Amino acid sequence: MARPSIKEYLASNPGKVLVLDGGQGTELENRGIDVANPVWSTVPFISDSFWSDQSSKDRQIVKGMFNDFLAAGAEILMTTTYQTSFKSVSENTPIKTVEEYNVLLNHIVQFSRDCIGEEKFLIGCIGPWGAHVCAEFNGDYGEHPEKIDYYNYFKPQLDNFFQNDNLDLIAFETIPNIHELRAILSWDESILSKPFYIGLSVHENGLLRDGSTMIDVAELIKSIGDKINPNLLLLGINCVSFNHSADIMESIHKQLPNMPLIAYPNSGEVYDTVKKIWLPNSHPTFTWDAVVKRYIEAGARIIGGCCRTSPDDIKQITNAVKKYSNN
Numbered sequence: 001m002a003r004p005s006i007k008e009y010l011a012s013n014p015g016k017v018l019v020l021d022g023g024q025g026t027e028l029e030n031r032g033i034d035v036a037n038p039v040w041s042t043v044p045f046i047s048d049s050f051w052s053d054q055s056s057k058d059r060q061i062v063k064g065m066f067n068d069f070l071a072a073g074a075e076i077l078m079t080t081t082y083q084t085s086f087k088s089v090s091e092n093t094p095i096k097t098v099e100e101y102n103v104l105l106n107h108i109v110q111f112s113r114d115c116i117g118e119e120k121f122l123i124g125c126i127g128p129w130g131a132h133v134c135a136e137f138n139g140d141y142g143e144h145p146e147k148i149d150y151y152n153y154f155k156p157q158l159d160n161f162f163q164n165d166n167l168d169l170i171a172f173e174t175i176p177n178i179h180e181l182r183a184i185l186s187w188d189e190s191i192l193s194k195p196f197y198i199g200l201s202v203h204e205n206g207l208l209r210d211g212s213t214m215i216d217v218a219e220l221i222k223s224i225g226d227k228i229n230p231n232l233l234l235l236g237i238n239c240v241s242f243n244h245s246a247d248i249m250e251s252i253h254k255q256l257p258n259m260p261l262i263a264y265p266n267s268g269e270v271y272d273t274v275k276k277i278w279l280p281n282s283h284p285t286f287t288w289d290a291v292v293k294r295y296i297e298a299g300a301r302i303i304g305g306c307c308r309t310s311p312d313d314i315k316q317i318t319n320a321v322k323k324y325s326n327n
């Protein structure tokens with residue numbers, strides 16, 4: 001294989017910080033794909049013409065997005081599968097069976113691999129349970145979040161991703177609820193059988209969206225002790241406020257000083273859920289240069305951007321990573 005295992009790579013290059021890509025869903029939207037749909041950025045892949053017509057406009061747009069993130073310095077990139085759970089897909093598209101669903105995921109992963117080439121690392125992106133009920137930014141999982149069958153929800157996507165050699169790392173992204181975090185951490189190597197990470201959805205006040213503290217998160221991880229799944233490579237934050245992201249990283253690092261971290265905040269713009277528009281970051285307190293320096297000091301090994309971050313943001317991250325890491 002052209003790539004080493006990411007676990008070995010991170011272990012044998014302790015000073016290396018990998019640059020991740022940016023916010024794919026919003027980038028596709030900026031480039032003209034209408035993602036206003038329950039399956040969001042999965043939408044271009046649902047149409048047959050995406051696969052049958054090499055010159056399809058959406059196909060060119062997705063390729064162009066990957067090319068521009070690569071040109072900006074991304075070394076590890078994601079599949080556009082945040083809203084591609086079996087539940088979301090089977091309830092909102094003509095794809096109804098697990099067989100058809102596996103074909104879709106295999107196609108998306110292969111297409112993403114073809115776009116980025118054999119050398120770069122590829123992450124299989126999985127959104128949280130809350131993504132299918134728009135709860136990833138409030139953590140509101142109803143009255144009994146402890147009773148939700150998280151495994152059943154994730155299983156079809158996990159079964160597919162964990163057997164796909166094109167994927168180097170699996171992402172559980174934007175996790176807003178501690179019961180969901182507990183469930184993921186309870187799955188052993190027979191379920192999560194290759195490297196994965198967990199990106200937490202954290203409020204700008206530093207609490208997990210459901211109100212749990214970073215101390216609660218750390219206590220949960222410490223309570224598992226050496227029974228922790230050895231495939232858990234990193235913990236971190238994604239789609240959190242840019243302005244508050246370095247503080248949040250430092251608070252996680254303080255609680256879990258030996259845990260390798262990952263950070264990819266959003267652009268700092270704020271989504272107005274009523275008007276359905278992004279409002280500008282009215283008080284940009286920091287630059288990428290400043291936050292990347294702090295992430296690295298807090299133990300970050302992968303750094304990139306989430307919603308509304310573009311290839312230009314990734315370029316700035318690349319420059320800062322070169323400056324502050326021993327790459």
Ligand code: MET
Nearest residue numbers: 023024025082125174239
């Ligand atoms: C709501 S956070 C979504 C992140 C996802 N990886 C994307 O940009 O497509």
Ligand SMILES: [Zn+2]
Nearest residue numbers: 239266306307
């Ligand atoms: Zn995001």
